[in-house]
Amino acid sequence: MKSRFQILGPVLLLLAAGACSRHKAAAPAAPAAAAVPATPTAEAPVAEAPLSYELRLGRGVYQHHCQTCHGETGAGDGFNAFNVDPHPRDLSEPAFQKAKTDADLKDAIQRGGLGVGLSAMMPPYGKTLSPEQVDQVVEYLRTLKRIDG
Amino acid sequence: MPLRRIFAITSILFLAVLAVSPLKNALRPYRGFQRAFARLGAARAKSLQAAKTYQQQPVAIRQIWLPDFENRVDRCTTCHLGVQDASMAGAPEPFRLHPATYHTPKDSGRFGCTACHGGQGLATLEKDAHGDVADAESPMVPLKFIESGCGRCHSSEQVAGAATLSLGRATLERNGCYACHTVKGHEAFRSEAPPIEAVSLKTGAEALRRWLKDPKAVDANATMPRFQLSPSEVEELSNYVFSLTPGRTLADRVQAAAAEPTGDVAKGKALFAESRCISCHTLEGKGNGSAPELSKVASRASAGWLLAFIRDPHAFNSRTRMPQFNFSADDARHVVAYMESEFKDFDAPKEILDPLHVNQTLAEKGKVLFRQKGCFACHAPGVEVDRFGPALDGIGDKRAASLDFGKRTDIARTLPAWLEAKIKAPGSFQDGLKMPTFALSPKEAQAAVTALLSLGARPVPQPYRSAPTVRASLLPGGAVGALMDKYRCLSCHQIGDRGGDISTAPLTAEGSKVKRDWLVNYLVLSFTIRPILTDRMPVFRMSKDEAAQLAQAFETFYLDPRIPEDPYAGQPATSRDPVEGKRLYDTLGCRACHILGAGGGYYGPPLTEAGTRLKPGWTYAWLKGPQKWRADVRCPNYGLADADALRLTSYLDTLVKSSTASKAKRGGTR
Numbered sequence: 001m002k003s004r005f006q007i008l009g010p011v012l013l014l015l016a017a018g019a020c021s022r023h024k025a026a027a028p029a030a031p032a033a034a035a036v037p038a039t040p041t042a043e044a045p046v047a048e049a050p051l052s053y054e055l056r057l058g059r060g061v062y063q064h065h066c067q068t069c070h071g072e073t074g075a076g077d078g079f080n081a082f083n084v085d086p087h088p089r090d091l092s093e094p095a096f097q098k099a100k101t102d103a104d105l106k107d108a109i110q111r112g113g114l115g116v117g118l119s120a121m122m123p124p125y126g127k128t129l130s131p132e133q134v135d136q137v138v139e140y141l142r143t144l145k146r147i148d149g
Numbered sequence: 150m151p152l153r154r155i156f157a158i159t160s161i162l163f164l165a166v167l168a169v170s171p172l173k174n175a176l177r178p179y180r181g182f183q184r185a186f187a188r189l190g191a192a193r194a195k196s197l198q199a200a201k202t203y204q205q206q207p208v209a210i211r212q213i214w215l216p217d218f219e220n221r222v223d224r225c226t227t228c229h230l231g232v233q234d235a236s237m238a239g240a241p242e243p244f245r246l247h248p249a250t251y252h253t254p255k256d257s258g259r260f261g262c263t264a265c266h267g268g269q270g271l272a273t274l275e276k277d278a279h280g281d282v283a284d285a286e287s288p289m290v291p292l293k294f295i296e297s298g299c300g301r302c303h304s305s306e307q308v309a310g311a312a313t314l315s316l317g318r319a320t321l322e323r324n325g326c327y328a329c330h331t332v333k334g335h336e337a338f339r340s341e342a343p344p345i346e347a348v349s350l351k352t353g354a355e356a357l358r359r360w361l362k363d364p365k366a367v368d369a370n371a372t373m374p375r376f377q378l379s380p381s382e383v384e385e386l387s388n389y390v391f392s393l394t395p396g397r398t399l400a401d402r403v404q405a406a407a408a409e410p411t412g413d414v415a416k417g418k419a420l421f422a423e424s425r426c427i428s429c430h431t432l433e434g435k436g437n438g439s440a441p442e443l444s445k446v447a448s449r450a451s452a453g454w455l456l457a458f459i460r461d462p463h464a465f466n467s468r469t470r471m472p473q474f475n476f477s478a479d480d481a482r483h484v485v486a487y488m489e490s491e492f493k494d495f496d497a498p499k500e501i502l503d504p505l506h507v508n509q510t511l512a513e514k515g516k517v518l519f520r521q522k523g524c525f526a527c528h529a530p531g532v533e534v535d536r537f538g539p540a541l542d543g544i545g546d547k548r549a550a551s552l553d554f555g556k557r558t559d560i561a562r563t564l565p566a567w568l569e570a571k572i573k574a575p576g577s578f579q580d581g582l583k584m585p586t587f588a589l590s591p592k593e594a595q596a597a598v599t600a601l602l603s604l605g606a607r608p609v610p611q612p613y614r615s616a617p618t619v620r621a622s623l624l625p626g627g628a629v630g631a632l633m634d635k636y637r638c639l640s641c642h643q644i645g646d647r648g649g650d651i652s653t654a655p656l657t658a659e660g661s662k663v664k665r666d667w668l669v670n671y672l673v674l675s676f677t678i679r680p681i682l683t684d685r686m687p688v689f690r691m692s693k694d695e696a697a698q699l700a701q702a703f704e705t706f707y708l709d710p711r712i713p714e715d716p717y718a719g720q721p722a723t724s725r726d727p728v729e730g731k732r733l734y735d736t737l738g739c740r741a742c743h744i745l746g747a748g749g750g751y752y753g754p755p756l757t758e759a760g761t762r763l764k765p766g767w768t769y770a771w772l773k774g775p776q777k778w779r780a781d782v783r784c785p786n787y788g789l790a791d792a793d794a795l796r797l798t799s800y801l802d803t804l805v806k807s808s809t810a811s812k813a814k815r816g817g818t819r
Contacts, residue, residue, distance in 0.1 A: 037459035053248040060312075065783060068752055069741065083750040084741050113738065120738035130498065132249040 051143075058140030061133050065125065074144035084121045092146040105138045179227045179273050183208045186230040186244050193236050200272045210273060213261045218610060223261035223270035225278065233257055251310050264288055264609075266299030286548065290602065291565050293595055297545060300603025304334065307816070309780050317394075317600030319650075320593045324372055328526040329538035329584075332604065340527035342373065345519075346393045350403045351454040352387035353502030357387050360449070365588050367449065368442045370431060374418045374585035376522055377576050386524075389515025391505040399465060406460075407453025409482060417487025420480055428641070428684040429651065431472070437651055437684045440471065448494035451502050456485045463635075470640035470649070475690035523583055538584070539772055543606035544568075555579040570600045620657060621648035629702040644707070651684050653779075658709035662767040663698050672696035679754045716795060724792045730800025731794055745804070753784060760805040769798045 051059065062070075069084055071077040074091035081088050090096065100108075108116045112124030125134065165420035183206070190203030211230070215221040231237030231244035233254045238246045247253045252260055265269040268289040282290030290297060296314040306322070307315045321327065327338035348357070356367075361383045364371035376384070416467070426443065427436030433444045447455070460480050462471040476484065494501070519525060523537060545564075552567045556579035560566045570577065573592050575584035608614070622645035624630060633639070641651035648655070659668075675686040675694045676781060691699075717725050734740075740748060744755035759768070770777075772794040775784040 057248070057250075064781070065785075068783070069750075080742070080750045080752050083748070085748075114736065120736050121741040123738050123741065123785040123788065125785050125787040136249070 008066055055137050055140055055143060057133070058136035058138070061129060061137045062140050065129070066137070069121075073146075074141065075146075086119050086121065088122070092144045094145055094148060096144065097145045102135075102138050102142075105141060106134050109137065110133050155555055158741060166451075167736075177225075177273065178275070179210070180208050182228045182243065183230065189240060189244060190231075190234070190236070193240070195236075199236075213258060215259075215261050218259075218261065218264065218613060219607075221261050221263060221270055223263050224273050225262040225266075225268070225270065227273050228275070228278075229262075232262075243258060260613075263287070264301065265295060267298075282555045287546075288549070290565055293601050294565055294599045297599045297602035301545075301605050302609050302613050305616070313596045313599050314603060316593065317596035317598070317603075320589065320597045321600055324374065324589075325527055326541075329523055329536055331536045331538075331540040331542065333542050339468055341466070341468045341470060342527035343469070344529040345390060347389045347395045347399055347465055347525070349393065349397050349504065350400060351450045351458075353451070353500070354387055354391065354505035355501045355503070356449045357390060357505075360384050361386055367445075370438050370440065370442050373527075377584040378522075382518055385511045385515035386518055387505055387515070388508055388511035389519055390509045392509070392512035392515075402450070402457040402461075402464070403453045405453075406437050406456035407451065409456065411489070412479065412482030412484070412486035414483075414490045415488050416480075417483035417485070420484050421487055422475070423688055424474060424484075425685045425687045428687055439651060441651070443488070443492050445492060445494040445497075447489050447492045447499055448497045452485055452489050455488060456481055459484060470637055472637035472640065472687065472689065473635050474687070475692070522585075541601065541604055543604060545602040545604045546606035553578065563649060565598060565602060568601055572597050572601075620645040623706055625702055625706055629698060632695055632699055636691070641684075641686075651803045652686070653679075653682065655779075656703065656707055658707060658712060658767075658778075660707040661705040661712035662764060663762055664764055667762045668700040668703065669693070669696045672699055681751055712764075712770045713766040716766045716798060720791065720795055724795035725799045726796045727800040727803045730796040730798070733797045734800055737787060750800045756801060756804060758804060758806045759801040760803055761794070763801070764805075766800050768801050769794050772797055 003121065053115075057148075067078055067079045068080045069088040070091055071088075076088045076090040078088065104116075108118070108122070109129070110124060110126035112126075113119040113122030115124055129137070152815075165792060186205055187203045191200040194200035210224055211226040212222055212224040213226065215223075226232060228243045231240055232247040234244075234246060236246075237244050240246065247257070261270065262268070266289055267287050268280050269278050269287060276282055280286075289670070294313075296308075296311040296317075299308055299311040300314045300318075303311070303314075306318045321332075321339070322335075324343075325338075325340045326332075327335040335490045343351075352360070360367050360373075361378060363375045364373040365375065426432075429437050429440035431438050431440075431442045431444075434442070450458075458465050459474065459476065462469050462473060526536070547564055549563050549567065552562075552564065554560070554562060554567065557567075557570055557578055560570050571584075572587065572589065575582055575586060624633070624644065624647075638644070638656065639648040641649050643650070643652075643655040643657065645657055663671075671686075672689075672691050673693055675688055677685055734745075739745075739756075740750065742750040742752035744750070745757055749755070772787075772789055773791075774786050775782045776786055
């Protein structure tokens, strides 16, 4: 009788351990599977599907404050562009996009043209937009980069 | 021996039962998520120290407990571990950083998660938490309606930062939903639909039939929805409308107007453009669109009616938003002559405006239909409005199981799906439903559903409620009140918490903002202040007396204590320095948006005559923070110091209309 107990104890333990290890093996797969239906883009309207939530916020800020001069595509051809001397920067130019870091762009938006030694026609937005909004618009500006050729 | 055996078996069973609980806990999926998160965090960490912190996090249930917010317990962060972790931007779900919004990440501890997202806060299994199980009490809100969460606390019509919710609330109002459905805060809603008795004066049988069949097909700006009427029902309702006797005086006016000689088309065309009718109406789709499309109006309304209506719209419909224009008798004839010559539906049959020979039997049936279909809710609301539609308060918390899906087996059995289908095609649920079809665009439908989902069953606790901060509307009575009513200022302008949104200039602080002499001249002959705007102030042909009366009243009533009368008071004399102000004007880049003299941008109002128009106190207050006065204004806040703002103010105040130029201009016009 004693021996039976001796056998049963380890068997129970083994069963428990087996259950745990099976669970461990399954766990890492779970988040990856969950990621597919839960992304916000899956719920968004079809037309806006390629843009993440942050980018849509950034686009909102861009359309509200920047588009008037810098244009819808960032090419510096907004309807007010030709009243401004010097003309607004072409933000979609790949060379410009490459030369400026995110921090450069953020700085120019927050302190304005004058603040970074350029034209005063670009106003400073540091007191108008929150730092998060500036980050979002910088992120959106990156999507405006023109693909040449 | 048997006793020992029984003892052994029960012991094993007992052990097994005891093992169930720790086993169940060990098998909880969130543990796997937490371990995966620790690995992900460690892999993404920039320093060894940070990586260690991730690895040392104990595996345990996390929760946000909000005792003063309906005692919510949100355990969402047990799996969504990265919502407040900046290094988790773009990480795979459920670990991704929450997007930055007005309230996140800073207010997560105040609102929790379920306040906006819905779902079961206490659950720690994905299926339960997200409410994917059949008839969950609170399933998650689909992301396209997520702004409904904003509306639970923010009760104002316009909510900054929640464009979809704001559009939705405007859509419910514009389409007259509140005429049939009770919603708290909208009990006073009255539709602008014309009283039904006078319709026979305006239109003909064929035009009315077409309208009843589908109002939006006749006029894209129509707010009247399409009722699912059979041809015989259309006939009965038409007969009923033509069987009613319009008021004697109105009938006489229309008849007299019809007998008047026709005016001059060319003069009418000029007057039509000058009066800026398309600030509210549209002409072939061009214009504001908050009032009827006019390009075919002469085939819907008789010439006599048009003339009598333009002369005194409020006699025909006391609820219309149309202002009264002071056209002379001849001018009004010219305008109508122009409309008669151009604004016709040339494909329509000639007899489109012929009246109907009433068949009494059909008219009786039509009278019953008028009640049955609920037409009276908009067209003849009495003092006691009979809102026969179900109340919409609390609809955002309705259980899906309590909804009647009728014939719609094609949609998900959830509240948002039901609402969306209902608002798009109410007739598709069941035959004979009263709710008409509104032909909303997909965007409007999404917005309207968002607004409906924001109507919760119970109000949020007081500290969470955000009531609009706008001042109550102060409307003068007496002669001035009558004038403001005559010109319907509130149709376009906002005063306090009331008024339309066609104008970008609220009148709440107009007395503190503009100089009185300028205002008088502007009211007599309004001109374009911002050339970029397409909706412009109409020219009412106000008399100088009326204008002076209104300007005086504005200066008395519409003041804002935050705007100083004399901004220089108590400031050093050096701050009144126009020369330094001009230098500031040039260096700050104001010219990028404002025209001044020969150059400048096309966005803001021209400042060439800023000193004639604006009071210095307002200019100063505006420069100190434009967003304070209009949240969505493009003019950036430069964070000017008091002294600099005053210098700029003093410069702008020197920019006045030169006296010779103004004299020449005054001589040139009437």
